[in-house]
Amino acid sequence: MATLVLGGSGFIGSHIVARLAKNRIPVTVFDRNAEASHSGAGVTWIKGEFGNKGELQNLFSTTEITDVVHLISSTLPERSVLDPQFDIHTNLERTVAFLDLCVQHKVRKILFMSSGGTVYGIPKYLPVDEKHPTDPITSYGITKLAVEKYLQLYRHLHGLAYVSIRAANPYGPGQNPLGSQGAVPVFCYRILKGETIDVWGDGTVVRDYFDVRDLADLAERALRSSEIGVFNAGSGKGVSIETLIGVLEKTLGRKAKVRNLRGRSIDVPKIVLDCGLALKTFGWKAEVPLEDGVRDIGDWIRSRWLG
Numbered sequence: 001m002a003t004l005v006l007g008g009s010g011f012i013g014s015h016i017v018a019r020l021a022k023n024r025i026p027v028t029v030f031d032r033n034a035e036a037s038h039s040g041a042g043v044t045w046i047k048g049e050f051g052n053k054g055e056l057q058n059l060f061s062t063t064e065i066t067d068v069v070h071l072i073s074s075t076l077p078e079r080s081v082l083d084p085q086f087d088i089h090t091n092l093e094r095t096v097a098f099l100d101l102c103v104q105h106k107v108r109k110i111l112f113m114s115s116g117g118t119v120y121g122i123p124k125y126l127p128v129d130e131k132h133p134t135d136p137i138t139s140y141g142i143t144k145l146a147v148e149k150y151l152q153l154y155r156h157l158h159g160l161a162y163v164s165i166r167a168a169n170p171y172g173p174g175q176n177p178l179g180s181q182g183a184v185p186v187f188c189y190r191i192l193k194g195e196t197i198d199v200w201g202d203g204t205v206v207r208d209y210f211d212v213r214d215l216a217d218l219a220e221r222a223l224r225s226s227e228i229g230v231f232n233a234g235s236g237k238g239v240s241i242e243t244l245i246g247v248l249e250k251t252l253g254r255k256a257k258v259r260n261l262r263g264r265s266i267d268v269p270k271i272v273l274d275c276g277l278a279l280k281t282f283g284w285k286a287e288v289p290l291e292d293g294v295r296d297i298g299d300w301i302r303s304r305w306l307g
């Protein structure tokens with residue numbers, strides 16, 4: 001009996017795997033880059049492609065999977081609009097095929113990592129709760145929302161329990177500071193290197209940043225619970241890019257070099273999540289202050305990337 005973590009070698013996945021393993025929950029990681037980023041006891045690493053039905057069928061045939069954490073995504077918000085058909089095929093179609101396997105092999109529950117920053121679109125009010133209209137402005141957000149709907153359908157048709165976590169902007173150690181996503185690690189790295197930070201727009205874009213360790217805590221609570229449904233996950237506090245850079249400068253003790261670029265149509269101007277439902281249902285709220293999280297990721301970047 002094991003919890004299957006799809007995409008468990010990635011940034012969020014590695015923290016969820018570490019959290020589950022720490023609490024002695026057997027874990028099987030399925031990932032195209034299945035490297036043992038967490039080497040604790042009770043973790044099995046299987047390399048494979050999410051789109052390969054044979055590999056997945058073999059996995060289910062050889063391992064008794066009780067629960068699933070689905071973190072795999074082949075696109076980013078800005079790239080999804082360049083090829084929506086690719087987004088639909090690799091994320092939506094493959095996930096629906098995977099849900100059939102879950103039903104076939106009697107999986108108890110699936111936790112899907114959705115997106116609190118894209119499924120709602122441009123907010124009509126703040127903070128945004130789960131009852132807010134969903135009008136995504138990227139293919140990425142539309143696909144995430146569509147997966148949520150199929151999870152609801154499979155619950156209705158087959159009794160498959162699910163939780164969709166609409167995560168805001170998680171950050172923390174392990175997040176690629178050279179990537180195209182994740183303002184906190186990318187900005188930290190460039191400040192520490194003395195490099196220029198590129199900011200889309202005038203710095204007034206507001207996001208809800210929270211520590212990935214808090215997200216891993218929520219994932220474990222949701223898996224253990226019998227509750228189902230859609231839940232926001234974030235700090236509940238809005239931070240502008242301009243303010244974030246100020247926090248990074250103060251915490252890292254370095255001045256940032258900033259270059260403002262033209263704003264993008266795919267960027268929601270402001271998004272802050274109301275996470276009251278997660279508090280009421282799971283007793284969860286984000287605990288790590290932004291300054292503490294920035295300090296930790298700064299220390300990690302210094303040791304891992306600049307040491």
